[in-house]
Amino acid sequence: MPHETFTGDAIAPLLRQAREALGPDAQVVRVNRLGNRYTLVVSTEAEAAPAPAPAPASAPDFRATLDSRLRGIPEEPLPARPRGRPLVVALVGPTGAGKTTTAAKLAMSRHAFGGREIGLIGLDTYRVGAVEQLALWAEVARVPMEVAWGPNDTRAALRRFRSCDAVLVDTPGRGPGNAADLDAVRQTLAALRPDETHLVLPVGRIWRVVRQTLRDYRAFGITHLLASKVDECADDWGVFELALAEGLPMRWIADGQAVPDALRPAADRLAGAALRRPRAVTEVA
Ligand SMILES: Nc1nc2c(ncn2[C@@H]2O[C@H](COP(=O)(O)OP(=O)(O)OP(=O)(O)O)[C@@H](O)[C@H]2O)c(=O)[nH]1
Ligand SMILES: [Mg+2]
Structure with missing residues (x-):
């Protein structure tokens, strides 16, 4: 799935940045925080529902x-x-x-x-x-x-x-x-x-x-x-x-x-x- 990553120290400006770059429908699919830095992974396409995880063999x-x-x-x-x-x-x-x-x-x-x-x-x-x-x-x-x-x-x-x-x-x-x-x-x-x-x-x-x-x-x-x-x-x-x-x-x-x-x-x-x-x-x- 095509996506872009935005990194910064606050979520709100990153969100604005993402929507300016990718359009108002840009969908955040993941937010990570490492120390005081946030990473937003943003997609412009609808993500397909994930397949159910296979049960562990044992x-x-x-x-x-x-x-x-x-x-x-x-x-x-x-x-x-x-x-x-x-x-x-x-x-x-x-x-x-x-x-x-x-x-x-x-x-x-x-x-x-x-x-x-x-x-x-x-x-x-x-x-x-x-x-x-x-x-x-x-x-x-x-x-x-x-x-x-x-x-x-x-x-x-x-x-x-x-x-x-x-x-x-x-x-x-x-x-x-x-x-x-x-x-x-x-x-x-x-x-x-x-x-x-x-x-x-x-x-x-x-x-x-x-x-x-x-x-x-x-x-x-x-x-x-x-x-x-x-x-x-x-x-x-x-x-x-x-x-x-x-x-x-x-x-x-x-x-x-x-x-x-x-x-x-x-x-x-x-x-x-x-x-x-x-x-x-x-x-x-
Ligand atoms: N390591 C770890 N940190 C978490 C987890 N869930 C939340 N946190 C962190 O814990 C901190 C507090 O999270 P909040 O969601 O604000 O906690 P809260 O229960 O709403 O806090 P109050 O509303 O102040 O009672 C934040 O830094 C979160 O990122 C988790 O599963 N693991
Ligand atoms: Mg709370």
Whole structure:
């Protein structure tokens, strides 16, 4: 696929540069960051949907060794759009977990919502630059965005997106000491009635903190675990053990800063992790 690369220290001017050079329909297919430098890979042609990745040669043998509990974890296909409204998928999690970056990856990645019409709703009206950060990603991904300042705004935001297939909700991170703030976010989010609430959990932290964070976010009605910063983890098998122990399905995993490439189907990652640590299958049973 023909594409051009633009490099600089901020996304917005690069985006302008790309659209000036390649026309207003230029599509960003990838954004990487190395230190403070961004690279935009831009295409002018529609990219064909990627062929499904072939299963690793040893995957059938490996799968045969999984017990029924383990089998429930990775196979979490995207549910169909509910009748008359978009599927609402929310991302919650601690400060700096990668929620906004993951929302951008989901909005752009073909294997996540590929081909579906997406809307973005941001609930972070507190942190300086949070709205601008999401707005920039919305522009890169070419998806519409709304900001909800409180529970009363959510209805208008959803109304605007009623023809969308899915709405992604990016929420603010708050430290565990900010219980009142967290509660306000929880109430605004509840007004959106998410079909799925993914806890974006950076798993490179010490496990005691990871487990405590998971407990703290149970009040949000989390339905899925979305492990982030898996690239900072020496051993990613632990992520699946955690999902198993907590009974949370996983559909996606984030393993880097590259948008949208560093978002993987959890099932692929599980196969790789388990093949590297085959003994862990019996350890978790
Ligand atoms: N290594 C690594 N870095 C990531 C990953 N996901 C996000 N990041 C980086 O983590 C930093 C924080 O990402 P954000 O997406 O802003 O995190 P957030 O959860 O939205 O942060 P708040 O809104 O402030 O709570 C950025 O530098 C991202 O590039 C990942 O999977 N791996
Ligand atoms: Mg954010």
